[in-house]
Amino acid sequence: MLSVEEVYAGYYRDINVLQGVSLRAEAQQITTIIGPNGVGKSTLLKTIYGFLKPNRGRIAFHEEDITGIAPYQALVKGLAYIPQRRNVFRYMTVEENLVMGAWTFRRDKARIQRKLAENYERFPNLARKRKVKAGFLSGGEQRMVELGRALMSDPKLLLVDEPTAGLAPKFAKMIRDHLVDLKNEGKAVVLVEQNIREAIRIADYVYVLDLGRNKEEGPREKFLVDLKELMRDWLF
Numbered sequence: 001m002l003s004v005e006e007v008y009a010g011y012y013r014d015i016n017v018l019q020g021v022s023l024r025a026e027a028q029q030i031t032t033i034i035g036p037n038g039v040g041k042s043t044l045l046k047t048i049y050g051f052l053k054p055n056r057g058r059i060a061f062h063e064e065d066i067t068g069i070a071p072y073q074a075l076v077k078g079l080a081y082i083p084q085r086r087n088v089f090r091y092m093t094v095e096e097n098l099v100m101g102a103w104t105f106r107r108d109k110a111r112i113q114r115k116l117a118e119n120y121e122r123f124p125n126l127a128r129k130r131k132v133k134a135g136f137l138s139g140g141e142q143r144m145v146e147l148g149r150a151l152m153s154d155p156k157l158l159l160v161d162e163p164t165a166g167l168a169p170k171f172a173k174m175i176r177d178h179l180v181d182l183k184n185e186g187k188a189v190v191l192v193e194q195n196i197r198e199a200i201r202i203a204d205y206v207y208v209l210d211l212g213r214n215k216e217e218g219p220r221e222k223f224l225v226d227l228k229e230l231m232r233d234w235l236f
Helices: 041-049 071-077 094-100 109-122 124-128 139-151 169-184 196-202 227-235
Strands: 002-009 018-025 030-034 056-061 079-082 157-161 188-192 205-210 213-219
Touching: 002 041, 018 030, 018 041, 018 188, 018 205, 030 041, 030 169, 030 196, 041 071, 041 079, 041 157, 041 188, 071 079, 079 139, 094 109, 094 139, 109 124, 109 139, 124 139, 139 169, 157 169, 169 188, 169 196
Parallel strands: 018 213, 030 188, 030 205, 079 157, 157 188
Antiparallel strands: 002 018, 002 056, 205 213
16 A cells, blocks of 8 residues: 655755655554654654655555655545644634544535544544534543544545654553554554554554664564563664
């Protein structure tokens, strides 16, 4: 579904944070990216979605070259991106926030209502608070709003950057459970997660980045053998 090949990218043209990173992500899988702070995990997601244009390399989605695509085009093609920082419209209601995710079909009122109903079934907390301004929600509920808004466009691939950072354990587990549900529904998930143990637990395939390069990769089972030793060796 998604193929990243030897990508070099950064925030300045002559300084590459990513230095030849490659990755593949498939439908019905959670592909987890781990590594210490500053190695390029978030930069990789931004580059895939088009916020950053790679200086070298190729990105393909369903075998179509999308290297350097604009973010709004990525959304139309079936990608969705949930950034690390909270990204709700604080003075808009929950429902107004969700509807913002339907701009690609904003004139199709029936479809919008169907997608809202799906979100409220998935997130009962949001259904009860649909008329509440998003700024009054807890951090976990705001994350649900962000995930629900991304799902309004029915993406095939979700790029999710540290969705549980700063959340209480209860909400962190709920978010991870929702990502597993989405995988089981046929979507591809590319996940950057700060909780390495939990990130590996729900992953199907894991990539380790170090200093902007691929360091290690493999199926989840490879990383569950001795997680403490592997973390000490790779990340410290």
